Amino acid sequence: MNMFNLDAIDRKILRILQEQADISHAALADVVGASPASCWRRIKALETAGVLGKTVRLVNPDMVGRGLTVVCQVRMKSHDPVARRNFERFVEDHEEVLECYSMSGDWDYLLRVVVADVADYERLLMRGILTHEAVANSSSHFALKSVKYSTAVPV
Numbered sequence: 001m002n003m004f005n006l007d008a009i010d011r012k013i014l015r016i017l018q019e020q021a022d023i024s025h026a027a028l029a030d031v032v033g034a035s036p037a038s039c040w041r042r043i044k045a046l047e048t049a050g051v052l053g054k055t056v057r058l059v060n061p062d063m064v065g066r067g068l069t070v071v072c073q074v075r076m077k078s079h080d081p082v083a084r085r086n087f088e089r090f091v092e093d094h095e096e097v098l099e100c101y102s103m104s105g106d107w108d109y110l111l112r113v114v115v116a117d118v119a120d121y122e123r124l125l126m127r128g129i130l131t132h133e134a135v136a137n138s139s140s141h142f143a144l145k146s147v148k149y150s151t152a153v154p155v
Contacts (some may be wrong), residue, residue: 004049011035011155013042014051021055058151066096067113069084070121072127073107075136080116083134084108090132096124107139118142 011079012032016023025043029036046052056095061067076083086104091100101113115121121140130140 001079001105004046004051005084006051006155007036010046012040014046014155015097015152017043018155021057061114061136067155068115068117068121069146070111070113072111072125072129072144073103073139073141074109075106075138076108076134077136078134080134087132087134090128093116094124094128096120122144 004010007034013028015146016028016031023031025039029039032039034042035088043052052073061069074087082108088100091097091109096115097111097113097138099110101110103110112126113121115124125138129135
């Protein structure tokens with residue numbers, strides 16, 4: 001695993017940008033104690049190295065009619081590379097699947113899905129996930145409330 005060598009200022013920049021991605025270089029420089037030009041160069045170096053990805057705005061799922069979060073575990077019929085690739089393409093093609101992890105243990109994949117309601121999820125499950133030729137079975141868990149949600153990585 002390649003790690004980027006971060007100094008104290010880089011770490012401050014990363015912490016601030018994870019919380020406030022739209023901060024100006026001047027304001028960021030003021031907070032971290034560096035010049036705006038230095039902050040800009042550091043951000044560009046962090047982007048080039050792959051430490052920083054694209055800048056996005058987070059959407060409140062409840063406010064856009066996607067108030068139900070489901071964690072779905074999926075077990076594959078086989079671990080054939082072609083079957084796995086096909087399932088992963090299926091997942092990538094469904095915007096309601098926000099995250100998908102290949103897992104160790106009893107289940108092969110873990111999906112985080114956001115949908116409007118149980119009926120909406122049932123359509124995805126019954127007409128998509130469970131009908132996929134590579135899927136043996138699944139287990140769904142419905143979130144009752146969000147206790148903690150963060151996109152910030154500790155640096």
